[in-house]
Amino acid sequence: MTRRRSPLHIALLASATLGAAWLTIDPSIALGQHTGGTGTVTIENEAERQLFWSLICSCGCPRETLGTCPCDFGSARREEMRGLLKGGMSVEQIQDAYVARYGSKFLAVPRNEGSKRLLWMVPTVAILIGAGVVVVTLRRWKRRSDELEGAKKGRKGNAPAEEGKRDQYDDQLDQELRDDE
Structure with a gap:
């Protein structure tokens, strides 16, 4: 005997089928991957290294620094920071500007000041x-x-006799054993 499917069941089945087909065609959405970016991070000098490793990328990745995040957001932030460095700003000034723009949670290491x-x-x-x-x-x-x-x-009275030494208790025990024979 076959069952009749309600319109709700048919709609759920159709939407699940469409969702599975969509994820088959474009799996990057299912994996949570970012699109764009070259996949590599280029650091040109020590000032960039210090700066990029001290700031967290704001793309939503799992707290990667700008020195490791290969996404297109990270690339754009690095280019912006390179421009500021070439403009004459110091690493600390750029960090302050980044914190003012995105918040202190985007510092890789919290500063040792105030609270x-x-x-x-x-x-x-x-x-x-x-x-x-x-x-x-x-x-x-x-x-x-x-x-x-x-x-x-x-403790001397309650301690067991050392081997080879006899005390009053041993002598009394031996006497009683001889009497019982």
């Missing part, structure tokens, strides 16, 4: 506190170990 110092101080303080906790814990364990060792050496 951003916490980004540098918190991990350092956490590492120092962790190291202090480890040192204190190890000292406590060592002290407890030394106390237990000292207590074992200090």
